[in-house]
Amino acid sequence: MASTRSGTARRQYGVAALFTAPFFLLFGVFTLAPIGYGGWLSLHREQTDGLGLGGEPQQVFVGLDNFAQALTNTRFLGGFLTVGVYCAVYIPVMVAVAMVLALLLDSAYARAKRFFQLALYLPNIVPGLIAAMIWLYLYTPGLSPVVDLLDSVGVPFSLGSDAGAVGAVANLAIWEHTGYNVIIFFAALQAIPREVIEAATVDGAGGVRVAWSVKAPMIRGAVVIAVLFTVIGAMQLFTEPFILMDAATTINDSWTPSMYIYTLTRSYNLGGAAAASLILTVVLAAASFVVTRFSRKGATP
Amino acid sequence: MSDVSTLTRPAAEAAPPAVTAPERRDRRGVPPLLSKGIVNGILLAATLWTVLPLTWLVISATKNYADLYQTGGFELARIRLWDNLVHLFTFGDGLYLEWLRNSLLYAGVGAAVSALISVMAGYAFDKFRFPGKERWFGLVLVGVLVPSAVTTVPLYLMASDLGMTNSFWGVFLPGLASPFGVYLGRVFSAAYVPDELLEATRVDGAGELRSFAQVAFPLLRPAFATLFLFGFTGGWNSFFLPLLMLSDHHLYPVSLGIFTWKESLAADSEIFYPLVMTGALVAIVPLVIAFFSLQRYWKAGLTAGAVK
The missing domain is CATH 1.10.3720.10 (MetI-like)
Structure with a gap:
């Protein structure tokens, strides 16, 4: 049966709906609806009316009160400060290390490229929880060769200090995520047309110069995407400090915004938790915007 | 988001135009052995950094509590991996x-x-x-x-x-x-x-x-x-x-x-x-x-x- 053109088109609507329905259904129920519900919750507070034991808790509309409380709460704001410092330490170091390793892998001198890629990527498949547990032991004085080594070269390390805690979590994150970005940067480097590099070489640039002034700027796009995803992940920091909390006295239950949200949820301050989540999302959106805008500005001098 | 799909290409076009020299000269001097050593040395050091903590986990999984504290992190004690697995x-x-x-x-x-x-x-x-x-x-x-x-x-x-x-x-x-x-x-x-x-x-x-x-x-x-x-x-x-x-x-x-x-x-x-x-x-x-x-x-x- 030969179908007419409009028949085909109509059939495509139906089949397109059929193919995309499972995704949009699940996306609607488990992503969009929670966002909407979170918005509603953030404007309400749970109150048990009456003095008796049998009173059903009721959601009372409180306007922007939850937001006002979150924005004046020093513990919540302190969490943003922690995460800000953490991002300032972690992201430049991670991106620089990943870039250097990717450039080295891309150089003509590198051997066993496949092996190095696999080995560098390995920590990325280790669950964050387990990675944090491994490093928790590696941060423990007496147990850890790392701490002993640092001590012996005159760099005392303690999880107990603010700088130590941020450094410890940053090192953990660098360990987990550098390999992923090495792979991405390396693939981007491989996509650079060989003529461009040959041209620079013919012009008399040395290997290091070609790597730094020709290759690195050309994978700017990949770097921006990597920074974007890293910022989004880093600002939601939860698992690693949550695990290190026992050993690091400066890490408390509201050390990062996500930990604060978890603590509020556990104490049934749901409106507060919802408001704090939305504030975190807005900050994330703003940060993403700044990253993409900043990079675009830089790209067109 | 469409720029995601073309990320590398515009960058490539923005690069300096290909050399106009009619013939390519030979590549410059033979790469010194030193460069090779440095490049692979750094890669190896980075690999040790990613793999050693996992090695530590493997070694620790073979120890009991006493050995975990009494022996070095990368030092083998009596291997009790099987006992640990059964446990x-x-x-x-x-x-x-x-x-x-x-x-x-x-x-x-x-x-x-x-x-x-x-x-x-x-x-x-x-x-x-x-x-x-x-x-x-x-x-x-x-x-x-x-x-x-x-x-x-x-x-x-x-x-x-x-x-x-x-x-x-x-x-x-x-x-x-x-x-x-x-x-x-x-x-x-x-x-x-x-x-x-x-x-x-x-x-x-x-x-x-x-x-x-x-x-x-x-x-x-x-x-x-x-x-x-x-x-x-x-x-x-x-x-x-x-x-x-x-x-x-x-x-x-x-x-x-x-x-x-x-x-x-x-x-x-x-x-x-x-x-x-x-x-x-x-x-x-x-x-x-x-x-x-x-x-x-x-x-x-x-x-x-x-x-x-």
């Missing part, structure tokens, strides 16, 4: 096995279903014409950037209203829709399934479902494998959602289970230290297996998502 799998009537099974269901079955959903939706976005297509796809792209922080707490409350907090479905279902998967599905479909081939099957009179199942899907198998691998590692590593949702030990995924053991360390170190160490090591094994058996695909997937 791990028999403790609490095989609780760890239940956790492994749960993780396989949450992460394994979940990733398979999720990958299929993503491939189908991505394929539809690539191959079918329907009204408002790019607007719907825009919604998918916005979804990629939604942080889990904003959905997790309301999800927990919704589940709690429906009495589903302490249930398998409360953890399994929320992970199925993956906007990033749909995006990758579309990229892969454009790359792997030629339009002409589909035209040919349409001319032959095959229905859309049949041409997807018999013609397109076999070509999209690498996409499916990549998305499965991403979903599997993501699901296996998921911690925040199960931590909020579940209180019944028998429903825990392995990550949450190990966490509760870790929390019990202070109570009885001699029992729980080997459990935590060996449990953590065994929990990584399925990931390593999935990773190495599907390694043909993961790189293509990573780079398709971020570079191409």
Whole structure:
């Protein structure tokens, strides 16, 4: 049966709906609806009316009160400060290390490229929880060769200090995520047309110069995407400090915004938790915007 | 987001134009052995840094509590890996096995279903014409950037209203829709399934479902494998959602289970230290297996998502 053109088109609507329905259904129920519900919750507070034991808790509309409380709460704001410092330490170091390793892998001198890629990527498949547990032991004085080594070269390390805690979590994150970005940067480097590099070489640039002034700027796009995803992940920091909390006295239950949200949820301050989540999302959106805008500005001098 | 798909190319065009010299001169001096040593030396040092902590875990999983404290972290004591494994799998009537099974269901079955959903939706976005297509796809792209922080707490409350907090479905279902998967599905479909081939099957009179199942899907198998691998590692590593949702030990995924053991360390170190160490090591094994058996695909997937 030969179908007419409009028949085909109509059939495509139906089949397109059929193919995309499972995704949009699940996306609607488990992503969009929670966002909407979170918005509603953030404007309400749970109150048990009456003095008796049998009173059903009721959601009372409180306007922007939850937001006002979150924005004046020093513990919540302190969490943003922690995460800000953490991002300032972690992201430049991670991106620089990943870039250097990717450039080295891309150089003509590198051997066993496949092996190095696999080995560098390995920590990325280790669950964050387990990675944090491994490093928790590696941060423990007496147990850890790392701490002993640092001590012996005159760099005392303690999880107990603010700088130590941020450094410890940053090192953990660098360990987990550098390999992923090495792979991405390396693939981007491989996509650079060989003529461009040959041209620079013919012009008399040395290997290091070609790597730094020709290759690195050309994978700017990949770097921006990597920074974007890293910022989004880093600002939601939860698992690693949550695990290190026992050993690091400066890490408390509201050390990062996500930990604060978890603590509020556990104490049934749901409106507060919802408001704090939305504030975190807005900050994330703003940060993403700044990253993409900043990079675009830089790209067109 | 369209610039994602062309990330490397405009950069390439912006590069200095190719050399105009009519003939290329010989490459300059032979690379000194020193450069080779430095390049590979740094790579080796970085590799040691990534691999040594895992080595430490492997070694620690062979020790009992006393040896863990009395011997160096990278020093072997009497090897008790077998004893530790027996202890791990028999403790609490095989609780760890239940956790492994749960993780396989949450992460394994979940990733398979999720990958299929993503491939189908991505394929539809690539191959079918329907009204408002790019607007719907825009919604998918916005979804990629939604942080889990904003959905997790309301999800927990919704589940709690429906009495589903302490249930398998409360953890399994929320992970199925993956906007990033749909995006990758579309990229892969454009790359792997030629339009002409589909035209040919349409001319032959095959229905859309049949041409997807018999013609397109076999070509999209690498996409499916990549998305499965991403979903599997993501699901296996998921911690925040199960931590909020579940209180019944028998429903825990392995990550949450190990966490509760870790929390019990202070109570009885001699029992729980080997459990935590060996449990953590065994929990990584399925990931390593999935990773190495599907390694043909993961790189293509990573780079398709971020570079191409």
